[in-house]
Amino acid sequence: MNELEQAGLARLRDGWISGGAAFEFAPAEWKEVAAAANPDEQERRLLAIAAQALDVALRPAAPKTLKRRPPLPLLALPMLPERLRPSLRAALKYAADARLKTRVATLVASRGFVLHPMDWMPAVTDQESPDVYAPWVDWQAGAEGEKRSGREQLTAETWDDFYPAARRIALIDLRRTRPALARTLIETKGTSEPAEVRLPLVELMRFGLGTDDVPFLKSLSADRSGKVREMAGRLLARLGERGNPTDGGLENPIAELAAFIEEGKSGFIRRRTTYAPTKTKSPAQQARRADLFASCYFGDLVAHFGKTESDFIGAWQFGVDDNADLFLVRMVSASGGDAAVACLADLLVAAGGRLALLVLQLMLRLDGGRKRLLIRQILNDAQNLAALTQVEGAEAGWLEWGDLTSGKTLSALRAAVSGDNDIMKRSAEQYLETMGFLATAATAEKLIGExxxxxxxxxSPSLGLLRLNAALAQNQSHR
Amino acid sequence: MQLDLKTIEALAPDQASLGAAAKLTKRSNWPRLEAHEQLPLIWGECQGSGSNPYRVAFDTSDHGYKCTCPSRKFPCKHILALAWIGATAPDSFARVDQTPDWVNDWLGRRRKPGQPPAQAPARSEGKSIDEASRPEEIAPVEDAAAAERREAAQRKRAEDTRSAVSAALDELDQWIADQLRLGLAGFVNASSERCRRIAARLVDLKATTLAGRIDELPARLMALRGEERPDAAIRELGKLVLLGKAWRAAPDDAELKRLVSTSETRDQILADPDAVQVESDWEVLGEKIETRRDGLVSHATWLLDLGSPTPRFALLLDFFPASAGRRSGAFAPGDRFKARLVFYPSRNPLRALVAERLGDASPGAWPAFAGGAETDPLAAYSVFQDKTPWLSDCPLILPAGVIALDERDGAWWQAANDPHGIALPVAGSVNQTLLGLDLAATAALWNGARLELLASQSSMGRLDLS
Structure with missing residues (x-):
């Protein structure tokens, strides 16, 4: 279409938009074609020509600035084979929320594959997805261009070459293998960062935390951010450094908290000290006690009673006041030493029943072995299978067939799926989904059959993750 | 399989259903019949009146069933026919140890599995398998005079229809002239009401397909940005003018009749010796399911011919009432199969029927098509418009490209090696992940204003975009 025709088309268009005859505005060649006896027909003919011109002769004008995203980074693991994608999609579809979908990705990663990005992508804020997805998290967060090569080491010089998620993963790796180097990096690079970046950096000190970290953590007591100071205080408390927080008032909060705990004696021959929560007299007192448990450090509390952390835990009378039990466990999780956490977890798991579920509060501090113990305990009881879904950070694909058959879980599941109680059936389907994550491939296969x-x-869609689990093993054997 | 004819008789909603089912028990109607080795399940694909086969599944233990046909009879004739074959010719079913995904989907959604067999309308009174099996009585031979009368009546009806359609097009012409006189700015704002009125007139005058198209025009306009709507209105109305003129020039042209008044039946297409037939490997590119204002749901399934040197597409188009509820399609995007397709006669043969399914085709990437898309992504669209300027949606295979965003976060497809600055705006919103993927080739529909993505080939395999 030449310029005259384009100008004519623009005039025609304007004429038709406002209404009325537009024949006079048409290019001369078009007028010849459209000439007809009646004016309406002339307009219609011009309309047909204009429609064709708009369709074929004019191409859509590309905007001057089209933003292209950098290519999605390739991940370190191979993509899930195409033939398994229908099973994967079924499992993802059944997963009710983002956390459960991430669990599917974790299972697949544990078998050496990553998901297709059109099937699942980690969210920008996702810190639970497997480490292998860090480049995609950074890409989602808007990272422009590839920065880090897979083999590059995180150092002060390469710090800026890493996007945040990749840097976080690298720092966690470093804290586990060379904690001093990681600490130095956090110390030197963190100071210039704003508080919202500094806080998660300091939080990473929990990995591989040791006494060498004390001077740095103490130096943070002068940090500009209250949240950073609080985080450093908790980490110091875990290392046995006394904090003595003052609660902003003149009173001693540790003494105030201790007043809610009653020291007693038990045993006839070998007398031993016990600690039990006192009965609170009002909701205000209950609230105050909750605040004190949340703000004080466990080390300071046991020091007040002149006990070690483990002795105090051993002397605590669980079951007297469920709320006090919960507060104490949370306190240990936040500021207790590693030994205290392990001691408490072992004690609660051994107690079984409802008390074992309190271990769920310790999840962030527990190693994989103790998490497995807890899961086995839950399965053994089969009373609180719903708690399985709350076990955070559990490893994928380790649950053996014997773990299911030794307790009451399998018979409970069988009864639920064969019964008429729809609520029980739905619950059983949720447990099956969780077991799809925890089970080995062989267990998954057997459980489906059962x-x-x-x-x-x-x-049943609830078998989706179990089926994917079993199929992943078959695929590994094909590789 | 534990099926007997008494059960089928009891399940049937009426004698007519049994009669219809009896006709479908011929093995040739069923390109696929399978039974599970362990589970009490049979399923198959039945060639019905739609453009693609219906998927039928039956649980022989509790008599649960599923069929993708739009029938409002439950169970439909396809279910009854499948069960009938199961009862009388169980060897017709291939034994397999895995259920296809669509059967799995149905099993997963079933409300109450594992219950005792449903004692369906358990009464057999008034229904008889024997009667349904009886060959139909041969119609008495028509005498010559009667045949002539019937043909004369047919000619008269055709003539009446042609006159009515001609009158409809006259009204449409006048209506278009009125819209131009009143101004397209006003038309765009009131298109819903104005189009509804003229569409109703066109239905009265037997131009039903054209009426449906005009009824959908407002939705097409509203899908665009405000500043684009007047141009789109010019394009849409101009195409209507062209279609009207083409029909007047050749009112007996099959394609134009289909676009204006009524379509041929499946049997007419299959019996048409001039209809183009293509036997090849086909990939399901994607689906487009739209609920129309006239209460019908149009279900379009786009296929790509994997054996053609240049891009060749086929469109399987079915309509069913929206009140019949959601209906699963016979194919899923990405499916590949061998089949013989028969195309509706057209200057651009696109709409087709699956005449014969010939098994599954092997997976893989698309072939490298010739056709000039590398130099001009819209070259195929120009050819399409030359032949059928009254149509809009043209399927294309676009060369290597990416999806980019404009300042308003609108998505555009842009050629990877873009010598001409060509970028095509994409309809709707796109999955953000797509922005980071290099698309080696993309199948899409271009309507002159927007690109509707169907599927892509990428370094990460096939991407389903429909």
């Missing part, structure tokens, strides 16, 4: 034999439809 519940299908018990009456669950073979194509």
């Amino acid at each position: 519940v299908v034999a018990a009456g669950l439809p073979p194509a």
Whole structure:
């Protein structure tokens, strides 16, 4: 289309938009084609020509600034084979929320694959997805261009070459292998960062925390941010450094908290000290006690009673006041030493029942082995299977068939899926999904057979993760 | 399989259903019949009146069933026919140990599996398998005079229809002239009401397909940005003018009749010796399911011919009432199969029927098509418009490209090696992940204003974008 025609088309267009005859505005060649007896027909003919001109002769004008995103980075693991993607999508579809979807990705990563980005992408804020996805988290966060090569080491010089998620993963790795180097990096690079970046950096000190970290953490007592000071104080408390927080008032909060705890004696022959919560007299007192448990450090509390952390835990009378038990466990989780956390977890798991579920409050501090113990305990009881879904950071793909058959879980599942109680059935389907994550491939396969034999439809969506789990093993053997 | 004819008789909603089912028990109607080795399940694909086969599944233990046909009879004739074959010719079913995904989907959604068999309308009174199996009585031979009368009546009806359609097009012409006189700015704002009125007139005058198209015009306009709507109105109305003129020039042209008044039946297409037939490997590119203002749901399934040197597409188009609820399609995007397709006669053969399914085709990347898309991504669109200027949606294979965003976060497809500054705006919003993927080739529909993405080939495999 030449310029005259374009100008004519623009005039015609303007004429038709406002209404009325537009024949006179048309280019001369178009007028010849559109000439007709009646004016309406002339307009229609011009309309047909204009429609074709708009369709074929004019191409859509590209905006001057089209923003292209950098290519999605390739990840360190291979993509899930195409033939497994339908099973994966079924498992993702059944996963009700982002946390459960991330769990599917974790299972797949544990078997050596990553998901197709059109099937699942970690969220920008996702810190639970497997480490292998860090480049995608950074890409989602708007990272422009590739920065880090896979083999590059995080140092002060390469600090800026890492995007935040990749840097976080690298720092965690460093804290586990060379904690002093990681500490130096956090110390030197963190000071110039704003508080919202400094806080998560200091939080990473919890990995590989040791006495060498004390001077640095103490230096943070003068940090500009209250949250950073509080985080450093808790980490110091875990190392046995006394904090003595003052609660902003003149009173001694440790003494105030201790007043809510009653020291007693038990045993006839070998007398031993016990600690039990006193009965609170009002909701205000209950609230104050909760605040004190949340703000004081465990080390300071046990020092007040002249005990070690483990002795105090051993002497605590669980079951007297459920709320006080919960507050104490949270306190240990926040500021207790590693030994105290392990001691408390072992004690609670051994106690079983409802008390074992308190271990869920310690999840961030527990190693994989103790998490497995807790899960086995839950399965053994089969009373609180719903707690399985709350076990944070559990490893994927380790649950053996014996773990299911030794307790009451399998029979409970069979009864639920074969029964008429829809609520029980739905709950059982949720447990099956969790077991799809925890189970080994062989266990997954067997479990599918068991519940299908018990009456669950073979194509029940709740079996999606179990099926994917089993299929992943078959695929590994094909590789 | 534990099926007997008494059960089928009891399940049937009426004698007519049994009669219809009896006709479908011929093996040739079923390109696929399978039974599970362990589970009490049979399923199959039945060639019905739609453009693609219906998927039918039956649980022989509790008599649960599923069919993708739009029938409002439950169970439909396809279910009854499948069960009938299961009862009388179980060897017709291939034994397999895995259920296809669509059967799995159905099993997963079933409300109450594992219950005792549903005692469906358990009464057989008034229904008889024997009667349904009886060959239909041969119609008495028509005498010559009667045949002539019937043909004369047919000719008269065709003539009446042609006159009515001609009158409809006259009204449409006048209506278009009125819109130009009143101004397209006003038309765009009131298009819904104005289009509804003329569409109703066109239905009265037997131009039903054209009426449906005009009824959908407001939705097409509203999908665009405000500043684009007047141009889109010019394009849409101009195409209507062209279609009207083409029909007047050749009112018996099959394609134009289909676009203006009524379409041929499936049987007419299959019996048409001039209809183009293509036997090849096909990939399902994607689906487009739209609920229209006239209460029908149009279900378009786009196929790509993997054996053609230049891009060739096929469109399987079905309509069913929205009140029939959601209906699963016979194919899923990405499916590949061998089939013989018969195309509706057209200057640009696109709409087709699956005449014969010939098994599954092997997975893989798309072939490297010739066709000039590398130098001009819209070259195929120009050819399409030359042949059928009254149509809008043109399927394309775009060369290597990326998806980029404009300042308003609108998505554009842009050629990777873009010598001409060509970028095509993409309809709707896109999955943000797509912005980071290099698209080696993309199948899409271009309507002159927007690109509707169907599927892509990328370094990360096939991407389903529909």
